[in-house]
Amino acid sequence: MPPYLIVGASRGIGLEYVVQLAKRPDAVVIALVRNPAKSTHLTSAIACLKNVHVVAGDVTEYRTLELAAKQVAEITGGGLDYLIHNAANLDPSTFFKGFDDYTDVEQLDADFIDAFKIDSLGPVHSIRAFLPLLRASSTKKIIVLSTGVVRHLGVANIAAYSMTKASGLLATTKYAVQLKDEGFVVISLNPGLVDTSATAINDSASLTFEPTAISFRVS
Numbered sequence: 001m002p003p004y005l006i007v008g009a010s011r012g013i014g015l016e017y018v019v020q021l022a023k024r025p026d027a028v029v030i031a032l033v034r035n036p037a038k039s040t041h042l043t044s045a046i047a048c049l050k051n052v053h054v055v056a057g058d059v060t061e062y063r064t065l066e067l068a069a070k071q072v073a074e075i076t077g078g079g080l081d082y083l084i085h086n087a088a089n090l091d092p093s094t095f096f097k098g099f100d101d102y103t104d105v106e107q108l109d110a111d112f113i114d115a116f117k118i119d120s121l122g123p124v125h126s127i128r129a130f131l132p133l134l135r136a137s138s139t140k141k142i143i144v145l146s147t148g149v150v151r152h153l154g155v156a157n158i159a160a161y162s163m164t165k166a167s168g169l170l171a172t173t174k175y176a177v178q179l180k181d182e183g184f185v186v187i188s189l190n191p192g193l194v195d196t197s198a199t200a201i202n203d204s205a206s207l208t209f210e211p212t213a214i215s216f217r218v219s
């Protein structure tokens, strides 16, 4: 029964990983979310699924991941086959901003530091916290969700997300090199453009990828 851990599984692509992996009859799926009580899309999606477990954790607060790792060990008996790190900062209120969209540089700094904590340090925290469990399995697979915007250098906006996801990509690559000799496969995966509006946070606007907003993809 291969155990999968999806970090950032309350909605969007992370939630879809949970739903699709749970269809595998032999799979044990663990969904890590910031706030289980508020993860309403996850709650309804897994209501009839017996092979999905939910644990709490925030990738910006390492202590919560250490506690989550203990819970995962109890669920799996001490190992973890697959870590899928999906969590990212796609806050619609800041996502499309470029540097000049900030009149206040202190606000710019605050938004970029918030994004760095989630998108750059988040994968490092996840891999570090769950590495002992991954080492206890023979599968040793780590997948970190990346994005095409780290390569589209012709776009001035989406600045914080692009910078911090690029840094997260480098962090993933560092771990790939570090863990190679232990038999790990560590990859970054770009899912392409995915419409996640059906599971957006209930009380806030979701990202809408209008053709103008994504024009960089076809230029």
Ligand SMILES: NC(=O)c1ccc[n+]([C@@H]2O[C@H](COP(=O)([O-])OP(=O)(O)OC[C@H]3O[C@@H](n4cnc5c(N)ncnc54)[C@H](OP(=O)(O)O)[C@@H]3O)[C@@H](O)[C@H]2O)c1
Binding pocket: 007, 008, 009, 010, 011, 012, 013, 014, 033, 034, 035, 057, 058, 059, 060, 085, 086, 087, 088, 089, 090, 091, 118, 145, 146, 147, 148, 165, 190, 191, 192, 193, 194, 195, 196
């Ligand atoms: N959608 C696309 O078109 C697209 C394209 C390229 C790459 N990607 C990548 O694919 C991944 C998923 O994107 P998505 O569109 O599904 O995003 P999303 O719908 O905004 O979902 C983001 C997920 O990350 C979680 N999260 C955010 N901050 C967290 C934290 N500090 N700790 C733990 N979880 C946290 C959110 O949980 P809460 O509910 O608690 O906020 C949510 O479950 C991301 O890595 C993104 O960069 C997406």
